[in-house]
Amino acid sequence: MLGNLNGWHLLIVLAVILLLFGAAKLPALAKSMGQSARVFRSEMKEMKRDDEAATPEVPRATESGTASSVTPEKRPSSDTSA
Numbered sequence: 001m002l003g004n005l006n007g008w009h010l011l012i013v014l015a016v017i018l019l020l021f022g023a024a025k026l027p028a029l030a031k032s033m034g035q036s037a038r039v040f041r042s043e044m045k046e047m048k049r050d051d052e053a054a055t056p057e058v059p060r061a062t063e064s065g066t067a068s069s070v071t072p073e074k075r076p077s078s079d080t081s082a
Contacts, residue, residue, distance in 0.1 A: 021029055 018026065
């Protein structure tokens with residue numbers, strides 16, 4: 001979708017932004033955009049760290065293909081006779 005944009009398109013977009021916001025407000029706008037991007041990146045890193053901490057470590061499989069430290073789950077038997 002945005003792959004067809006070239007240098008002239010970018011120049012026109014920048015000119016429209018300059019006309020809308022004015023030269024005096026552009027530095028403040030750029031600063032707030034930079035701060036927003038910084039906060040977004042830090043939050044994304046925090047979420048990745050939380051996901052890594054919450055994910056349990058999967059035991060490595062041995063050469064025979066079975067995990068050495070994994071025990072089978074104990075399920076109640078489906079036998080209903082008492």
